[in-house]
Amino acid sequence: MGQMIEEEFHRIADSAPVPIWVTGLDRKRNFTNRAYVEFIGVSYAEAVDYDWRALIHPDDVEQLIEQSLDGEASLQPFSLEARFRRHDGAWRWLRSVSQPRFDAAGNHIGFIGVAHDITESKEAEQAVRESEWHFRTIFEQANDYIFTSDLNQRLTSCNPAVCAALGYTPEEALGKSFADFIDPDQFGQTTAMLQQKLAEGGTTRHTIRVNTRDGRKLIWEINSRLMLDGAGHPTGLHAIARDVTEMKRAEAHQKLLIDELNHRVKNTLAIVQSIARQSYKPGGDPEATCLAFEGRLQALSEAHDLLTRKQWESAPMDLVVKDAMRPHVEAERISIAGPSIEIPPKTAISLSLAIHELATNAVKYGALSVPDGRIAIRWDRMVADGVEKFTLFWTEEGGPLVTAPERRGF
Numbered sequence: 001m002g003q004m005i006e007e008e009f010h011r012i013a014d015s016a017p018v019p020i021w022v023t024g025l026d027r028k029r030n031f032t033n034r035a036y037v038e039f040i041g042v043s044y045a046e047a048v049d050y051d052w053r054a055l056i057h058p059d060d061v062e063q064l065i066e067q068s069l070d071g072e073a074s075l076q077p078f079s080l081e082a083r084f085r086r087h088d089g090a091w092r093w094l095r096s097v098s099q100p101r102f103d104a105a106g107n108h109i110g111f112i113g114v115a116h117d118i119t120e121s122k123e124a125e126q127a128v129r130e131s132e133w134h135f136r137t138i139f140e141q142a143n144d145y146i147f148t149s150d151l152n153q154r155l156t157s158c159n160p161a162v163c164a165a166l167g168y169t170p171e172e173a174l175g176k177s178f179a180d181f182i183d184p185d186q187f188g189q190t191t192a193m194l195q196q197k198l199a200e201g202g203t204t205r206h207t208i209r210v211n212t213r214d215g216r217k218l219i220w221e222i223n224s225r226l227m228l229d230g231a232g233h234p235t236g237l238h239a240i241a242r243d244v245t246e247m248k249r250a251e252a253h254q255k256l257l258i259d260e261l262n263h264r265v266k267n268t269l270a271i272v273q274s275i276a277r278q279s280y281k282p283g284g285d286p287e288a289t290c291l292a293f294e295g296r297l298q299a300l301s302e303a304h305d306l307l308t309r310k311q312w313e314s315a316p317m318d319l320v321v322k323d324a325m326r327p328h329v330e331a332e333r334i335s336i337a338g339p340s341i342e343i344p345p346k347t348a349i350s351l352s353l354a355i356h357e358l359a360t361n362a363v364k365y366g367a368l369s370v371p372d373g374r375i376a377i378r379w380d381r382m383v384a385d386g387v388e389k390f391t392l393f394w395t396e397e398g399g400p401l402v403t404a405p406e407r408r409g410f
Helices: 002-015 034-040 044-049 061-074 119-141 160-166 184-200 245-279 286-309 317-325 345-364
Strands: 020-023 029-032 078-085 091-102 108-117 145-150 155-158 203-211 217-228 234-243 334-337 374-384 387-397
Touching: 020 034, 029 044, 034 044, 061 078, 091 119, 145 160, 184 203, 184 217, 184 234, 217 245, 317 334, 317 345, 317 374, 345 374, 345 387
Parallel strands: 334 374
Antiparallel strands: 020 029, 020 108, 078 091, 091 108, 145 155, 145 234, 203 217, 217 234, 374 387
16 A cells, blocks of 8 residues: 555656655655656666755855755754756756655654746846846936926936036025026927926936036936826926937047048949949950959059058058059169158049059069169159149169050050
């Protein structure tokens, strides 16, 4: 009969969705159910002898074992909470409840335990604690601007951050109208927000320009709602504001940069289109044309790299020349001289492409096509009749005899 009861218990326990175990006076497991085995990830035979203490989170081990020993010694039901490592490595919070077992004669013979997964509730508790800590920190540190007003939009209370931002003492600020801190059009906006809340309830969110005592202009993002009395009637406003001045300035700057980028991209595409149109002419050798086109794009890219390093404001003449010549010839075969001149971006790109073409021609037909050839590049700037003029000299020496070209090139 006892055997049948025990087998029935094992069958019922195995169908339970939570871990169940039975221990003797030696604290060893006499039985573990299917859920227990699946949590650990071992066989039934291994689960009985498995040291459950190895599954406890290191931060919980000492306290849990101490509480477990105290609970067993009391011979009373006791519960424990701790994190245990599941077979897949995940840490799960379990609440175990242990009941003492007694034989027919009333002798204590061990414990029976059952565990429930309480991870979700623990995480929810943690979220609540973090939320409470977050709000407590906001009010204690007062980084945001927190204030209240009556329905006439007169300031009735504010935290120190408000006064510090506006440049007023609390005594000076309290009782003032919003209109004392913002322009008339902005006061019209706050009034419209108030009327919206009075008509529809809820909260409103908007940005306004705020004037400080020393004349600075700030931009605040304000979230506000009505304050109600016990009967549900509105008595004033409660608002939390945040300074978004720098963010708005950054957004405006970003828009400016995007507009400028769009402009430059369009200009660059127009240049590439022009290079392609002039490179791929009818009757040309496809392979040579492709190489020429790639070389011209490389010259354009190098000019862009130089301008990027200079924030697209201007480029030194000598660097434009050196960068354009670098892919074509060793430095010792060219001489570069001229006054220091900063040239605008558009001119730098055109000049870089022109020098690239001169260098390409020199490599194919001119001084750079022979070992002893050299190139001298110099420029000058002068004022004649009140007009500033720029002159660039390209001189080739030691190259083959110059002949008139058979056709116009790039």
